[in-house]
Amino acid sequence: MTKADDTTNGGYVYSKLTAAIDDKQSPLRHYLDTTYPNTRLITTPHSQTSPDIKVPGTPGVNPGTIGTAFDVLIGLRYQPNTIPATARPFARWKPDLAEGWANILNLIAEDPTLIEAAAWAYALAIEAYRSPVTPYAIADLLDEKGRFNEHDLLAIASAEAVAELAALEELAEANLYPHLGTPPEPDPSIEHGWRRAAAWTDPNPTAGDRRRRFGLTFAASRLCQADADLIHDGTLYEFKTRLGTKKKPTGERVDVLPLIDLYQAIAYALFDTNDENGINHIAVYPARYGRHTRWAVEDLLTTLAGRPINIAEERATVWHLLGGKDA
Numbered sequence: 380m381t382k383a384d385d386t387t388n389g390g391y392v393y394s395k396l397t398a399a400i401d402d403k404q405s406p407l408r409h410y411l412d413t414t415y416p417n418t419r420l421i422t423t424p425h426s427q428t429s430p431d432i433k434v435p436g437t438p439g440v441n442p443g444t445i446g447t448a449f450d451v452l453i454g455l456r457y458q459p460n461t462i463p464a465t466a467r468p469f470a471r472w473k474p475d476l477a478e479g480w481a482n483i484l485n486l487i488a489e490d491p492t493l494i495e496a497a498a499w500a501y502a503l504a505i506e507a508y509r510s511p512v513t514p515y516a517i518a519d520l521l522d523e524k525g526r527f528n529e530h531d532l533l534a535i536a537s538a539e540a541v542a543e544l545a546a547l548e549e550l551a552e553a554n555l556y557p558h559l560g561t562p563p564e565p566d567p568s569i570e571h572g573w574r575r576a577a578a579w580t581d582p583n584p585t586a587g588d589r590r591r592r593f594g595l596t597f598a599a600s601r602l603c604q605a606d607a608d609l610i611h612d613g614t615l616y617e618f619k620t621r622l623g624t625k626k627k628p629t630g631e632r633v634d635v636l637p638l639i640d641l642y643q644a645i646a647y648a649l650f651d652t653n654d655e656n657g658i659n660h661i662a663v664y665p666a667r668y669g670r671h672t673r674w675a676v677e678d679l680l681t682t683l684a685g686r687p688i689n690i691a692e693e694r695a696t697v698w699h700l701l702g703g704k705d706a
Contacts, residue, residue, distance in 0.1 A: 479527035
């Protein structure tokens, strides 16, 4: 991640949350280090109670793309008529490109076994948007008219990548989905043109849909880019596909909660400046271990700080730290 080239955010030079947390000299990182010093009270018990790894990495399968694809896969399960929000900027880069990406949803509705391949294709679109270089697997698919074909997009994923994603979802079905509710079944009877049009918008904000929101941004995201994997019934979810660390001398993998991941989850809750999303819990789900861990936000921050925390005051502090002005 890189720093911003200007100071349009009120002098705050970090354009992305991950960059601000990674840099120990950043104002946000300094705030987190000094305000919440008791991180080992959370991270140490987490690693000490680690289950065995259930889905190891696969040689030749990019672990970064797997992580993005797993996030997408969960979104496709619960919002089967919606292109992931973070994939839309690239998928709609040119009008001629959009139809193929939207048609993927029609193919999944007719054949749900294609969902892993679809998640991989959308993950590459997300990577293409975030990177200055378009992944060759996508760039090579442009036809003579500069368009994408949905069948070609679904053919990008290797059999190994599809198998790994399927194994991760099988684990999620037992350990994550019970917390989120049963995913809806795709409806193959929906007219293709309607689904192509609906693909670019989030579901209508009914009571049910408002309970489960993917790729959500926060009030403070306009000062420093940040989007959460999922907010469900007031719980902010972070999905991770890290392999974990190796224990000595056995070499066995252990699920750890890196400081950066903990800070990221905390920052998401604090970026919700006006409590618009009603975040009251934080959950992490390391997908290779099938482990669901959840904390109440107030209890977590109080433990980390070693004193009672006023969440509204801390959110205001972070807002001003990022260069935000009073309303």
